[in-house]
Amino acid sequence: MSKYVIACFASVLLLLGGGFTASAEGLHREEALNLVKAASESQGSISGEVRTKEAIEAKLEKHFTDDFIRSFEKANVVKVDGGYTAFGSDFAPYYIPFFSYDENTEVVYGDNGDLMYVQEEFEDTEDGPVSSSTHVESVILTKENGTWKVKDVEYESDH
Numbered sequence: 001m002s003k004y005v006i007a008c009f010a011s012v013l014l015l016l017g018g019g020f021t022a023s024a025e026g027l028h029r030e031e032a033l034n035l036v037k038a039a040s041e042s043q044g045s046i047s048g049e050v051r052t053k054e055a056i057e058a059k060l061e062k063h064f065t066d067d068f069i070r071s072f073e074k075a076n077v078v079k080v081d082g083g084y085t086a087f088g089s090d091f092a093p094y095y096i097p098f099f100s101y102d103e104n105t106e107v108v109y110g111d112n113g114d115l116m117y118v119q120e121e122f123e124d125t126e127d128g129p130v131s132s133s134t135h136v137e138s139v140i141l142t143k144e145n146g147t148w149k150v151k152d153v154e155y156e157s158d159h
Contacts, residue, residue: 027116027141027148029107033099036118036139039063039150040096043072047088050080064150065142068094094153097122097137116141116148 027035042063046056056077060069072094076086089095099105099120108117119138135156142151 032107032116032118032141032148033101033105035063035141035148036096036099036150037101039139043086043095044088046077047086050083050085053077053084056084056086065144068150068152096139096150096153097155099137114142115151 042059046059051059053073056073057069060072064072075093076095077084078087086092097120099118105118105120108119110116117138117140119136121134121136122132124133138154138156139150140152140154141148143149144151
């Protein structure tokens, strides 16, 4: 009887172990969501205050790849009196989407374990000055020098 119990227990462990394989290659769901939240906060922290370009890059480098930082700066960082800043906007390119960070926000693991996608579908809206159709917004995570970082932000419309 004890051999049967041990065999059942071992089978359950193997099944559970296989269920965690995908997330073990990357971050677990909560870690991925926390990384994206922190990245969003670091973007927001550079708006409204004048800094050197080096100071802006230092705020971003913990959460974003070098290529992403260059693209973000090119699209959003402007020279002002005394340095540089980024003017926030609801629709500026390369900003982390306004995810709900609940069951509507999905974490999808790439096939090779080298990419992760944090994404959410947004319903069409006609409120306010700007309307949008149903679409998916995604943040792509990758490892850079052994650390998971934001590689890209994508917007995909259903239309």
